[in-house]
Amino acid sequence: xxxxxxxxxxxxxxFMLFESHAINPKPSEVAKFNIEKDLLxxxxxxxxxxxxxxTVAALMTILSHPNFSKINYHAVAGxxxxxxxxxxxxxxxxxxxxxxNWTDAHENLKSAVQQVKAKxxxxxxxxxxxxxxxxxxxxxTAELIKAIQTDLPEIKISERIHVVQxxxxxxxxxxxxxxxxxxxxANYIKIxxxxxxxxxxxxxxxxxxxxxxxxxxxxxxxxIWQLAIxxxxxxxxxxxxxxxxxxxxxxxDFSDLxxxxxxLEVQDxxxxxxxxxxxxx
Numbered sequence: 100x101x102x103x104x105x106x107x108x109x110x111x112x113x114f115m116l117f118e119s120h121a122i123n124p125k126p127s128e129v130a131k132f133n134i135e136k137d138l139l140x141x142x143x144x145x146x147x148x149x150x151x152x153x154t155v156a157a158l159m160t161i162l163s164h165p166n167f168s169k170i171n172y173h174a175v176a177g178x179x180x181x182x183x184x185x186x187x188x189x190x191x192x193x194x195x196x197x198x199x200n201w202t203d204a205h206e207n208l209k210s211a212v213q214q215v216k217a218k219x220x221x222x223x224x225x226x227x228x229x230x231x232x233x234x235x236x237x238x239x240t241a242e243l244i245k246a247i248q249t250d251l252p253e254i255k256i257s258e259r260i261h262v263v264q265x266x267x268x269x270x271x272x273x274x275x276x277x278x279x280x281x282x283x284x285a286n287y288i289k290i291x292x293x294x295x296x297x298x299x300x301x302x303x304x305x306x307x308x309x310x311x312x313x314x315x316x317x318x319x320x321x322x323i324w325q326l327a328i329x330x331x332x333x334x335x336x337x338x339x340x341x342x343x344x345x346x347x348x349x350x351x352d353f354s355d356l357x358x359x360x361x362x363l364e365v366q367d368x369x370x371x372x373x374x375x376x377x378x379x380x
Contacts, residue, residue, distance in 0.1 A: 130228065130258075130261060130286065131364070132228075132230055132362050132363060132364070133227065133228065134167070134169060134170055136222070136225055136226060136227035136228070137171070137222065137227045137228045137229070137230055138171050138172070138173065138218060138219065138222040138227060138228075138229050138230065139170055139171065139172040139173075139230050139232065139359070139362065140172070140173055140174075140175065140215070140218075140219075140229060140230065140231045140232065141158055141172065141173075141174050141175070141231075141232045141234055141359060142174075142175045142178040142204075142231060142232065142233055142234055142235055142239060142240065143155070143174065143175065143176050143177075143178060143189065143234045143235055143355070144177070144178050144179035144180070144182075144234065144235025144236055144269075145176055145177060145179070145186055145187045145188075145189050145205070145235070146177075146179040146182060146184055146185070146186045146187065146235075147182070147183075147184030147185055147186070147187060147339075147340040147341045148187075148340075148341045148343055148352075149187050149330070149331035149334050149335045149340075149341075149343055149346055149352075150304070150331075150343055150346070150352040150353065150354055150355060151187065151189065151234055151235070151355060152187065152189060152192055152327040152328075152330050152331045153327050153328070153331060153346070153351050153352050153353040154234055154353040154354070154355040154356050155174070155189065155192055155193065155196050155197075155323070155327055156192075156196065156320070156323045156324040156326075156327040156328075156353070157303070157353035157356045157374070158174070158196075158356060158359060159196045159197075159320060159323055160315075160320055160324075160374075160375075160378050160379065161356070161359065161360075161363070161365075161374075161378050163317060163320060163378075164377075164378050167363060171222070171227075172200070173200055173201065173202070173215065173218055174193065174196075174197050174200065174201040174202075175201065175202045175203075175204050175211065175215060175239065176189050176190070176193055176201060176202070176203050176204060176205055177203060177204040177205025177206070177208075177211070177239075178204050178233075178234075178235045178236065178238070178239035178240070179205075179235055179236055179238070179272075180235070180236030180237070180238045180269075180272045180273040180274055180277070181236075181238075181272055181273065181274050182236070182272040184339060184340055184341065185337075185338055185339065185340050186205060187330075187331075187334045187340065188330075188334070189330070190203070191326065191330070192323070192326050192327055192330055195322065195323055195326055196323050202214045202215055204239055208239070208242070211239070212239070212242045212243060212246055213246070215243060216243060216246045216247060216250070219243065219247060219260075220247070220250065220251065223247075223251065223254060223259060228258075228259050228260070228261060229259060229260045229261065230261045230263070230362050231260070231261065231262045231263065231285075232263055232355070232358035232359045232362060233262055233263060233264040233265075233269065233358060234355035234356075234358065235269060235355075236269050236270075236272050236273040236274075236277075237262065237264070237269075237270075237273045237277055237278050237281045238273055238274050238277045240262055240277075240281050240285070241274075241277035241278075241280050241281050244256055244260060244280070244281065244284055244285060245280075247260070248284075256284050256285055257284065257285060257286050258286065260284075260285045260286065261285065261286045261288065261362075262281055262285045262286065262287045262288065263288045263290060263358040263361055263362055264287070264288070264289050264290070264358070265289075265290050265291065265292055265293045265300065265354070265355070265357045265358050265361075266292060266293075266294075266354075266355075267292070270289075288361075290357065290358065290361050290366075291357075292354070292357075293354035293355060293356065293357025293358070294352075294354045296369060296370050297369075299366070300357040300360065300361060300366050301356070301357050301360050301366065301368040301369065301370065301373075301374065302354075302357075302369070302370050302371075303351070303352065303353045303354045303356055303357060303370065303371050303374065304345050304350075304351070304352040304353075304354045304371075305345060305350045305351055305352075305370060305371045305372075306344065306345040306348035306349070306350035307348075307350055308350055308351055308370070308371040308372055309349055309350060309351075310372075310375070311324060311351065311371075311375055311379070312324070312325075314375040314376065314379035314380070315375070315379045316379065316380050317379075320379075331343070331346050332346070335347055351371050353371070356374075
């Protein structure tokens with residue numbers, strides 16, 4: 100009887116491990132980002148949490164590192180879903196951080212879809228894959244995929260477009276039909292939440308870490324971080340927007356960068372302090 104219980108316990112443990120592994124596979128076990136050919140799309144909702152502003156600065160910090168400086172990337176602002184609340188205007192920060200390498204979906208959704216679609220098609224034509232770090236909801240992604248299906252019906256979306264999402268709140272704030280469509284059509288990967296430490300992805304939300312400027316040596320990155328912090332302080336909780344307590348306490352929240360870290364296979368970073376130790380120079 101005792102041996103049967105042990106066998107059942109082992110089977111249950113294996114099943115749980117398999118289930119966890121299936122939900123959160125490592126990049127190398129599904130597909131791997133190819134720096135030479137692939138496109139990294141980082142899509143920010145900017146509604147209504149100011150954490151996206153910090154994530155913009157963190158994104159440029161990691162992309163300035165020699166290991167990742169040659170990555171083909173593009174940023175999109177205003178990729179929000181069905182959540183209520185006011186938009187956090189990010190344009191000044193996006194222009195400073197990305198120059199012309201970003202698209203404004205808040206200003207004109209249809210035009211943004213066409214602009215980003217062109218970049219996706221160019222990458223697919225070059226045999227590259229698309230990796231979407233969903234720093235927000237998936238409604239914009241659904242429109243992108245539909246546009247690609249229309250123009251390139253021969254493309255197998257589930258093998259060429261990878262969507263990485265870390266936030267259950269983001270999923271719940273996506274139109275249900277859009278979320279279902281993206282999950283069924285693309286290679287949709289849900290990873291543990293980037294707000295928490297010790298769950299398998301970096302935890303980049305901290306009310307205590309404030310030493311970023313002491314670590315940073317690049318004047319342009321310092322300027323980007325300072326503008327991101329100034330704008331987040333201005334809009335945090337303003338006019339009914341979400342009040343990010345970590346930011347209000349003087350800390351940082353770039354939790355959405357956990358998806359980029361997963362795509363680039365540096366998901367073993369523990370927290371904000373380790374991130375700056377690794378990438379601030």
